[in-house]
Amino acid sequence: MKKIAIVGAGQAGLQLGFELLSHGCEVTLYTDRSSQEVLNGPTGPIAIQFHPRTVIEHELGLDFWFTYDGARIDATVMKLFSPDGEKVLEAGAMLSSPAQAIDLRLKYATWLMEFPRRGGAVVVGPADLALLEQAAATHDAVFVTTGNNTFQELFPRDPERSELDRPYRHLTLFFAKNCVMDPDVDPAIHVNGLNSIVGVGECLFYNFLDRDLTKTWVLLFEGVPGGPLDLLGHGGSVLAQFEQVRNYLKDACPQVHAMIASAELVEHETMQGAITPTVRRAVGRLPSGKVAMALGDALVSYDPMTAQGLNAASRSAHHIAQAILAAPDAVFDAQWIDAVFLDYWKTARHAFHLTRDFVTQLQPHQQLALYAASVIPEIASDVFDNAGEMEKIYAWFSDADATMAYLKEKGFTPEPAGG
Incomplete structure (x- = not known):
């Protein structure tokens, strides 16, 4: 049975923990706040979670609020x-x-209380490098999901994937x-x-x-x-x-x-x-030479305009859970982390890039596509109903030729210039 340590009790950390617990893994969750402190804490962001991310929570029996x-x-x-x-x-x-x-204070506090009921361990206390070293010495793998400043040096900015340098x-x-x-x-x-x-x-x-x-x-x-x-x-x-x-x-x-x-x-x-959209290195190298993997907010930060942060955290947790369960004999070293991240990024990058486009400046063909969505309901459905799977939009929205071919297929013909 794998022994997994997760630092951070947000969407990515809790969901990863619950998925692994449901398959018999031994999971310890480290958080700097108790469930009551989370519930009574300060205002935090409120994010929309789209299908199919909501399906995962339903399958795990964690959708306590779906009837509200x-x-x-x-x-x-x-x-x-x-x-x-x-x-x-x-x-x-x-x-x-x-x-x-859902107010994430309510969601995470409830999940934190549920975690021990499912067989997980919860340790409340400050998170720092010493904690990561301790966890790495007693677990098969350590995953860091908290996006605060404590671990930014451990997971440095990836300049090749982080194209924007300011909010x-x-x-x-x-x-x-x-x-x-x-x-x-x-x-x-x-x-x-x-x-x-x-x-x-x-x-x-x-x-x-x-x-x-x-x-x-x-x-x-x-x-x-x-x-x-x-x-x-x-x-x-x-x-x-x-x-x-x-x-x-x-x-x-x-x-x-x-x-x-x-x-x-x-x-x-x-x-x-203010948020600078950023991708960080997935591998964090501890002073001892052991490694930890970033996911969720520790891995990628989004401007909330396209509501991708929570959905991306859920996607990354699910992807990593599947990778762990698919290879029970894996050694969770830097090579494994890099391979899992690259496989994840093949799809996850589309949401990051589309968010960049909306925050900066949409290209003329993208502006035309949104106009077409205002005219043809099927196009609007393709745009808005795939917010939880942005790769389906990216396939035709990112490239001018692909956009024009898609619009033609849907029966939209732009007016001639000057028309």
């Missing part, structure tokens, strides 16, 4: 506005399988009640709203199940640095910052303002930051 109305997301609607607030296009689609959004958005997140995501959509349909204002940034609004098991909305503003949606470093109370951005939208983009005109903020729930 507040957690369900049924559709994605993208609206693009000009700098003066005029709607340029709208594209949307129902999801063939509902997505899910392209400054992020501010609020929680709110009483939002109206789209007056033209049945309120029983829960919408993931992607609202982009050219040159200004994005307003990402969607419902989630909060830690009190009630329906709440995420209001995430991704501001171009220095622009009117950039609240980073502005100071002031949570309410003052929210009123600042709401007042801006009232004049600059009334249609987006209408979605949050009656919003009531959840007190003290806010988060700010």
Whole structure:
């Protein structure tokens, strides 16, 4: 029986642990917070999890919230506005399988309590290199999933895969009640709203199940640095910052303002930051010469615009679990880690690259594809219903010739230049 150590109790660490436990492995999970500390902790990001990532949790018996109305997301609607607030296009689609959004404090705290019930060991305490050395000496493999600064030197930035060297958005997140995501959509349909204002940034609004098991909305503003949606470093109370951005939208983009005109903020729930999308080396070499493998946030960081971070963490955990179980006699050395990462990256890279494209600047053929999605529902479904498997989009969205061939196949013919 393999003895596995996992450092970090987020999506990647917990899911990997549960998958291995379900196949008889001996797993120790190291975390710096108890389940109660996680549940009562500060505001964190709220991410959408798409099919087929939700299927894995269902199969593991971990989808404790699938019956809660507040957690369900049924559709994605993208609206693009000009700098003066005029709607340029709208594209949307129902999801063939509902997505899910849950307060991660609730999710991870519940999973942490469940972990010992499934036969796993949980050790609460600070995580540092000494802990990794201790774990490496007593386990067959060590996996690090926490993306904090402690282990950034252990897993250095991969310059070949990390093309961006700075954040392209400054992020501010609020929680709110009483939002109206789209007056033209049945309120029983829960919408993931992607609202982009050219040159200004994005307003990402969607419902989630909060830690009190009630329906709440995420209001995430991704501001171009220095622009009117950039609240980073502005100071002031949570309410003052929210009123600042709401007042801006009232004049600059009334249609987006209408979605949050009656919003009531959840007190003290806010988060700010900026993310440079980064890929790190998967192999971490400890002073003793032993190795650890990065996954989840320790391996790749995403801008949340395309909602890929949580889905990528789930994908990496599942991929590594399968690799461990497929080779029971494997030696988990640097060669094994590199091989597993390269196999994982063959597919995972597509989500990273598409997120880069959306955060920086879509190419003309990609802009045309989104316009086509606003005209032909089948194209919109192909875009939004594959958010959990971005490789299916990348196959035709990344290359101009492939895009044009795909659009032609779907019956879309662009107007001639000047037409």
